[in-house]
Amino acid sequence: MTSVHTSARGEADDAVARPTWPGAPDGVLEPAERPIAWSMLSRALSVPLILGLVCFLPAVIAAQPGNGVRDTAYWLQLVLTCYAGARLATMILSTRRRLLQGVFWMFVYIAMGVAPFAQVVIGQTPTPMVGPRQDLITAVAMVLLGCAAYDLGALLASRRPLRRRTPSARTTMGPAVAHPLRLRLLVVVAFAASAFYVLKLGGPAVFFSSRQEITETVAASGVVTEGSNVGSAFIKGFGQVPALLALLLYTRRLATSYRARRTPSTVLVWVALGALNLVVNNPISNARYWFLTVLMAFVFTAMPSSAAVYRTVLATGVVGALVVFPYADKFRYDDEGQRPAQSASVFEPLVTKDYDQMVMFANTISWVDTRGHTYGRQLTGSALFFVPRAVWSGKPEDTGVRVGQWMGLRMTNLSAPLWTEFWVDFGATGMAGGMALIGYGAARTDRRYARAVTRAGPGPGSVLAIAAPLIAGYTFILLRGPLLQAAGKLAIAALCLLLISTFREQRAKRRR
Secondary structure, X not given: OHHHHHHOOOOOOOOOOOOOOOOOXXXXXXXXXXXXXXXXXXXXXXXXXXXXXXXXXXXXXXXXXXXXXXXXXXHHHHHHHHHXXXXXHHHHHOOOOOHHHHHHHHHHHHHHHHHHHHHHHHOOOOOOOOOOHHHHHHHHHHHHHXXXXXXXXXXXXXXXXXXXXXXXXXXXXXXXXXXXXXXXXXXXXXXXXXXXXXXXOOOHHHXXXXXHHHXXXXXXXXXXXXXXXXXXXXXXXXXXXXXXXXXXHHHHHHHHOHHHHOOHHHHHHHHHHHHHHHHHOOOOOOOHHXXXXXXXXXXXXXXXXXXXXXXXXXXXXXXXXXXXXXXXXXXXXXXXXXXXXXXXXXXXXXXXXXXXXXXXXXXXXXXXXXXXXXXXXXXXXHHOOOOOOOOOOOOOOOHHHHHHHHHOOOOOOOOOOHHHXXXXXXHHHHHHHHHHHHHHHHHHHHHHHHHHOOOOOOOOOEOHHHHHHHHHHHHHHHHHOOHHHHHHXXXXXXXXXXXXXXXXXXXXXXXX
């Protein structure tokens, strides 16, 4: 009995160890077994939270002065905002921690709900809309359809029971855990790759200047060729991702293992990895979405079983997206290139910066109307991101870049939300099917993660307990798009986790 409690010490056990009623979803406690304090807290928060997200904030936006037309697009956008607000409130008030689903609905509520609704009311968009108004109506309707399909996929996943992978006499296969020796090799690779990345860019000082200087230094380093950014993506990906994964794995060990906290070598390695990440993954030299990934992955890894942390992240994420995020690009340019932040209203940044997802969906619909669907070509290009254009001359460009070029814009670093990627290739049917599959996969992953971070899970070495928080943070990048830009770091993370994982049940460590 001692070895079991030692290997999982520090893990909360509010979802599995206590009894559940027959037919309940995995990890849902019987009402009588739920903590009384949280039950009272949820009742106290449920009404103001739902009213705030679903009623108050949309009403405040609707009352803003502007030249917007209150037509079909206006009412559809209002419905989408209220729908996403209700689903986000459900995620926050849930007794289960749904990382991937919670982050999905937080993104939808802000980027596809509140921000586009403010744009419709005020009558201003971050990117010009080149097509007819009907294309915006279609875009909002398709996002609603995609969200409904996502919910349907999640519902189907909740109806399917999880199968426990238990070793038998014929097999020793168990859940994926980090192999101790391979984990040490990952640490070595992380330091070597990050050191090469730092030296290639001229030393640590450049990482504390601005993103503009980082971009210029990468361009001058010779890793970027004309028409291809594969070299730049690889050097940045391997310079950042292994260091982050190693830090997360050691953070989990320290957070869940008493023995690891008493081992000086483990603590020293964690401190060194933390210092390394402060250089290569700091918010000064990295995009806001990537630093948000780093921050969320670290928080959810350090406190995997804290329901309070989960609910706080989702609740404060809305405020941060409205107030902090639009102004968090202070270090994007150097002093000469800084643009002063001026805003007469708290909602003005939503129509002038960052949140161009809905209008870009409308522009993409207009673009597809002129040339037709690509029938898998764009998604294939994203999947084969690692193939240089020198080898594949007809390799597709980012969806946002192609639409921006068609629009005649000089700045083509535009978003292409996930709904758009499916629409370009397969239309409404393919988009609905793709979003349903994503909802299904997210719900299944959330349920497995909830089990992995309890005493019934694999313990401190659980790979899923690292992968789920990382994917949750990276969800913002995947949903914003384009996928071709987002695929690189995700593939590197998947490769690193696969190489350090072992599925052999370590019987000696799990004897009761």
